[in-house]
Structures are given as structure tokens and as C-alpha cells.
Amino acid sequence: MDKHVIGIDLGGTKIATCAIDKLGNIRGRKIVPTLASKGQDVVISRIIQCVYDLLNESNLNIDDVTAIGLAAPGPLDIKNGLMTNPPNLPGWKDVPIVKILQHEFKLPVVLENDANSAALGENLYGSGQGVDYFIYMTVSTGIGGGVVINNRILRGSTGNAAEFGHMVINFEGPICGCKNKGCFEAYASGTALARFARQGVIEGRKSILADMIDVEELKAEHVFSAAKKGDDFAMELVRNEGSYLGIGIANMANAFDPELIAIGGGLTRQWDMFYHQMMNTAKTRLFASKDIQVVKASLDSDAGLLGIAKLAWDFVDNSLKR
Amino acid sequence: MDKHVIGIDLGGTKIATCAIDKLGNIRGRKIVPTLASKGQDVVISRIIQCVYDLLNESNLNIDDVTAIGLAAPGPLDIKNGLMTNPPNLPGWKDVPIVKILQHEFKLPVVLENDANSAALGENLYGSGQGVDYFIYMTVSTGIGGGVVINNRILRGSTGNAAEFGHMVINFEGPICGCKNKGCFEAYASGTALARFARQGVIEGRKSILADMIDVEELKAEHVFSAAKKGDDFAMELVRNEGSYLGIGIANMANAFDPELIAIGGGLTRQWDMFYHQMMNTAKTRLFASKDIQVVKASLDSDAGLLGIAKLAWDFVDNSLKR
Numbered sequence: 001m002d003k004h005v006i007g008i009d010l011g012g013t014k015i016a017t018c019a020i021d022k023l024g025n026i027r028g029r030k031i032v033p034t035l036a037s038k039g040q041d042v043v044i045s046r047i048i049q050c051v052y053d054l055l056n057e058s059n060l061n062i063d064d065v066t067a068i069g070l071a072a073p074g075p076l077d078i079k080n081g082l083m084t085n086p087p088n089l090p091g092w093k094d095v096p097i098v099k100i101l102q103h104e105f106k107l108p109v110v111l112e113n114d115a116n117s118a119a120l121g122e123n124l125y126g127s128g129q130g131v132d133y134f135i136y137m138t139v140s141t142g143i144g145g146g147v148v149i150n151n152r153i154l155r156g157s158t159g160n161a162a163e164f165g166h167m168v169i170n171f172e173g174p175i176c177g178c179k180n181k182g183c184f185e186a187y188a189s190g191t192a193l194a195r196f197a198r199q200g201v202i203e204g205r206k207s208i209l210a211d212m213i214d215v216e217e218l219k220a221e222h223v224f225s226a227a228k229k230g231d232d233f234a235m236e237l238v239r240n241e242g243s244y245l246g247i248g249i250a251n252m253a254n255a256f257d258p259e260l261i262a263i264g265g266g267l268t269r270q271w272d273m274f275y276h277q278m279m280n281t282a283k284t285r286l287f288a289s290k291d292i293q294v295v296k297a298s299l300d301s302d303a304g305l306l307g308i309a310k311l312a313w314d315f316v317d318n319s320l321k322r
Numbered sequence: 323m324d325k326h327v328i329g330i331d332l333g334g335t336k337i338a339t340c341a342i343d344k345l346g347n348i349r350g351r352k353i354v355p356t357l358a359s360k361g362q363d364v365v366i367s368r369i370i371q372c373v374y375d376l377l378n379e380s381n382l383n384i385d386d387v388t389a390i391g392l393a394a395p396g397p398l399d400i401k402n403g404l405m406t407n408p409p410n411l412p413g414w415k416d417v418p419i420v421k422i423l424q425h426e427f428k429l430p431v432v433l434e435n436d437a438n439s440a441a442l443g444e445n446l447y448g449s450g451q452g453v454d455y456f457i458y459m460t461v462s463t464g465i466g467g468g469v470v471i472n473n474r475i476l477r478g479s480t481g482n483a484a485e486f487g488h489m490v491i492n493f494e495g496p497i498c499g500c501k502n503k504g505c506f507e508a509y510a511s512g513t514a515l516a517r518f519a520r521q522g523v524i525e526g527r528k529s530i531l532a533d534m535i536d537v538e539e540l541k542a543e544h545v546f547s548a549a550k551k552g553d554d555f556a557m558e559l560v561r562n563e564g565s566y567l568g569i570g571i572a573n574m575a576n577a578f579d580p581e582l583i584a585i586g587g588g589l590t591r592q593w594d595m596f597y598h599q600m601m602n603t604a605k606t607r608l609f610a611s612k613d614i615q616v617v618k619a620s621l622d623s624d625a626g627l628l629g630i631a632k633l634a635w636d637f638v639d640n641s642l643k644r
Contacts, residue, residue, distance in 0.1 A: 132479070158579055160609070161578050161579040254488045255484065255574075256476075257479055257480055
């Protein structure tokens with residue numbers, strides 16, 4: 001049996017796993033809900049069970065596995081293998097996830113930020129193929145991202161670089177989930193879009209959004225849907241969404257000067273609705289890099305799994321060289 | 323005679339040159355005013371004359387020189403050796419400066435962004451010695467910077483990365499010199515500080531600044547001087563300056579996660595006046611990197627010369643290897 005690595009992508013909503021051989025072929029995959037609200041112990045059990053089920057369903061033995069890669073939400077303490085305090089996994093605090101998985105599976109475990117993993121996957125196998133200087137940004141409930149230069153993730157000194165969502169774009173702006181003020185995420189995430197919509201409805205803005213659903217239940221998807229129907233307020237919100245994304249992109253481009261930026265995450269399902277406004281704003285606000293290429297990411301949720309699997313394989317290769 | 327390289331640091335105010343041997347010893351240096359307003363041809367003649375004078379005064383022959391490094395203000399087209407349109411050198415547009423100097427001196431010419439050169443110099447020989455993941459920021463009339471990772475400059479795909487001054491910190495903010503709105507530079511540069519002071523005086527804010535000098539002549543140094551005398555408005559301006567710097571630092575740290583940030587440039591002469599406020603704001607706004615080290619750069623204007631000389635030497639070494 002050819003050796004495989006296990007890739008795990010731990011999210012606030014679902015745990016995705018797959019077994020991948022050296023050539024990047026996915027032999028099997030298994031996805032289960034995270035059930036984050038049930039707390040750390042339950043989630044960790046679910047990760048472990050998911051891996052065993054994956055092996056079973058893929059007709060693999062644990063002996064066929066040579067390493068495990070875990071893509072997890074930041075902030076991480078990669079050096080010590082800890083998940084510090086992930087906002088989407090309530091109650092987690094300095095969890096020694098690497099040790100826990102090593103102990104369970106008796107295999108080397110590689111930990112990486114989920115957005116960095118997705119950036120690497122998207123660079124190697126998706127929209128960023130052949131690009132030497134690549135930025136990936138994911139826009140859904142939050143905004144994350146990764147920078148990959150010559151096939152290597154730009155990790156920063158503690159593994160926490162590329163926190164694009166928490167770059168301030170208006171220091172007098174709304175409070176972000178991270179407690180900072182006016183972060184990019186507080187303007188341009190799906191959560192922010194929904195918040196702007198709810199605010200408008202509550203303030204009595206004339207809009208079909210008020211009739212579509214209870215105001216507390218208003219989500220980004222409703223805004224796009226109303227905008228498609230020609231609702232003025234919803235169209236204004238979508239235009240603003242495009243502008244905010246454009247500001248963030250200009251900031252990233254002014255800081256990193258990438259060859260290509262790929263955007264993934266749930267909001268990109270509405271790509272055509274905001275692309276034009278986003279690019280207009282970005283181009284107006286760019287400094288030196290006169291041009292900037294921005295595309296929709298192509299791998300969807302596979303990006304993270306493929307990226308973390310590649311890192312696990314790199315770890316195996318480097319161990320053999322030692 | 324040991325071989326030397328010539329380092330040139332071309333600024334809007336002065337042209338600095340030096341001859342440096344392989345070990346980093348400075349054999350001679352020569353500084354002349356740029357006279358930027360006299361236009362491109364005059365400035366280029368002055369660069370060339372400055373190099374010949376340097377050689378003369380240092381008892382060096384052009385045959386003792388093995389390469390020339392030019393640190394120049396961005397934006398640059400490094401691939402084609404062009405200075406695109408430097409804001410501080412009016413009238414320059416796509417000037418083939420590398421070809422011009424190669425033709426004059428019959429030597430290889432290495433071109434690099436001035437802030438990147440200073441970042442490398444400061445990393446190798448100054449405040450950033452031994453730091454693997456280093457950011458240098460210069461705050462004077464404008465704000466520039468460079469990122470050096472494992473002794474290599476992070477150039478970006480076109481050589482224009484690390485344009486920190488043009489990261490937006492308030493998208494509704496004042497117009498910047500680059501025409502973008504609310505750039506970090508439009509808030510935290512010395513020029514911006516002076517502008518805020520003039521605005522206040524014109525609006526009738528009670529302050530000794532109004533009596534110190536004609537309002538059009540008000541500069542950052544007057545603000546610091548008035549603040550030291552306990553002037554309320556000037557102290558408010560200096561506090562704001564610290565806050566703005568802190569916001570920019572948090573943005574850089576959230577994007578790059580550096581081990582150390584060193585700040586150079588004219589404003590750092592007043593380091594103690596803004597350091598505390600700057601760090602308070604930065605720490606409040608940091609995301610994952612819970613801690614951030616910020617120091618005053620130590621090399622002053624030598625940083626750029628030492629950095630560009632190192633790049634010229636690297637070029638020579640790489641040529642020999644080929």
C-alpha cells in the first residue's frame with residue numbers, strides 16, 4: 001500500500017479530513033459537523049473519530065499513514081503546537097492539539113493556520129498555479145488569508161502573519177470581534193454586511209429586506225438576493241461591500257505587492273455582484289503597483305486540505321533528508 | 323588596492339555616497355545637496371560628479387571599484403532599471419537611471435528602493451542585528467519602509483512591497499500626496515503633523531504655535547517644541563501622532579508578524595515624546611501577536627548606504643559564482 005498523509009481542516013462549523021498520497025491524489029474524505037458549542041473535549045473526540053472513520057471508509061490502516069497535518073483557526077502557537085484562543089471554538093485556550101493527536105495516532109503532526117494552508121493549496125493546485133508571489137484571502141463570517149512566496153508560506157515570526165481581517169481600514173470605525181476598532185473584517189466580512197443590513201432596517205431604511213425575514217435573522221445572502229431584485233438599499237450595501245473589499249485589497253497590495261490575489265470563502269458565491277466595484281476601488285487606492293490581478297479562488301474548501309497535506313508531506317520528506 | 327563598491331543614496335534633499343570595502347568598512351563619503359527643483363539632468367550630473375569627487379577625496383580610482391549600488395526613492399521598475407515617478411524628484415518619469423550610470427562608469431549598477439536599502443542596512447549593522455524577521459519604517463516628510471526576512475529584502479512581485487505609508491488607516495480620511503484617501507502617511511508623517519497644527523491654528527485653536535511662527539511656516543519641530551513647553555494643543559497633536567503611529571504599527575504587525583520593528587527618520591529625534599502613546603495604541607490594536615517590540619533605528623542616514631553597498635557586494639559575489 002502506498003503511504004498516505006491525513007489532512008484535517010478544523011473549522012468552527014465542520015471538520016474535514018482526507019487521505020492523500022504523495023502525488024496529491026485524494027483517496028478518501030470524511031466531513032462531520034464540528035459541534036463547537038459542545039466544547040473542546042467533544043470536538044477533539046470528533047476529530048479523532050473522524051480520522052478513524054476516514055481510514056475505515058478508505059480501506060486504509062493507520063500503518064498506511066506517514067504523517068498528519070492539521071489546519072486550524074488562528075491564533076496559533078505553532079512552535080509549541082498550541083491552539084491559543086480560536087474565536088470560533090468557544091472555550092479553547094492554549095490547547096496542546098499537536099501532542100493530543102500525536103499521542104492518539106503515534107504519528108508526526110504538523111500544525112498550520114487554516115488560511116495559510118488554504119493559501120498554499122490554492123497556490124499549488126488552484127487559481128494560483130505558477131504564481132511566485134501569491135496572496136489568498138477568504139471572506140465569509142470573518143476574513144483571513146495567507147501569503148505564499150516561491151511556494152513557501154510567509155508565516156511571520158510567530159506564525160501569525162497575514163491577519164488581513166484585522167488590518168484597520170478606519171480607526172474610528174465599528175468595534176471588531178477582536179475588540180480592535182475599524183478592522184477590515186468589521187467592514188467587509190459576511191457578518192459585517194449582515195450587520196449593516198440589520199442596522200439599516202432597524203433605522204427604517206426603505207427596503208424589501210424588512211419584509212424578507214426577521215431582522216435578527218438577516219444574513220449576507222438576503223442582502224444579495226434583495227439586491228438582485230433591484231432593492232435600492234440592498235444594492236447600496238453591495239456597492240459598499242465591493243468598496244470595502246477594494247480598500248482591503250489595496251492595503252494588501254501596498255504592503256505585499258503580490259502578483260495575484262485570489263479570494264475564496266462564502267461571499268465569493270456572489271462574485272459578479274461585487275467584483276466591478278471592488279476592482280474600481282482597489283485601483284483608485286493602489287500606490288506603486290499600478291495594476292493588480294484579483295481572481296476568484298477555484299478550490300473551495302479543498303484548498304485547506306490540499307495545503308495542509310502538502311505540508312505534512314514536506315515534513316516527511318525533510319525528516320528523511322535528516 | 324582592495325576592491326570597493328560605491329553606495330549612492332539619492333534623496334529629495336541630498337545625495338549621499340560612500341565607498342565601502344568587502345568587510346563593510348567605509349573608506350570615504352561625500353554628501354551634496356540634490357537640488358531636486360533644478361530637474362532631472364542637473365540631478366543626474368550631480369550624482370555622477372559626487373561619485374567622482376568621492377573617489378578623488380578617498381584616493382580611489384574607478385578601477386578600484388567593482389560595482390555601484392543606487393538606493394532611490396520609489397516607485398521603481400527594478401526589472402528594467404527605471405525610476406518610475408518619484409514624488410520627491412519632480413518631473414522624473416521612467417528615468418533609465420541604471421543604464422545612465424552603467425554607461426558613465428562602465429560598472430554593474432544595482433538599483434534598490436531607498437527604504438528597502440535602509441531596512442537591510444539597519445538589520446545587518448544597526449538596531450536589527452540578529453533579527454530574522456525585521457521591519458524598518460522611516461517617518462519624516464513621508465513614511466516608507468522595508469521588510470527583511472532572514473537577511474533578504476521582501477521585494478514583492480515588482481519591487482514595491484512595504485509601502486506602509488500608503489496603507490489606508492481611515493478610508494474617509496484626508497487626501498494623501500498619492501491621491502488616495504486616509505493613508506497612514508496622511509496622518510502620521512511629519513508633514514501630516516505640521517498640517518494638523520496649521521489647521522488648528524487657522525481654526526483658532528488657542529496655542530503658542532500661533533505666536534511662534536507664520537502659520538504657513540509651521541513644521542513638526544515647532545509642534546514638539548510647543549508641546550515641551552506644555553502647550554495643550556501641541557500636546558494633543560503629539561498624542562495623536564503617537565496614536566496614529568501605533569495604528570500603523572498594529573497594521574504592520576497584523577500583516578507581517580515581525581520580530582522587531584525599528585523606526586528611523588527625522589521624527590525619531592522626538593522619540594520620547596511619542597513612544598509611550600504609540601506603544602499603548604499599538605498594543606490595544608494588535609491581533610494575534612500579543613507582544614510587539616519597537617525600537618528606534620540606530621544608523622540614521624548610514625542605513626541606506628550600508629544596505630545598498632551590501633546589495634552591490636552580493637551582486638559581485640553572485641556574478642563570481644556564475
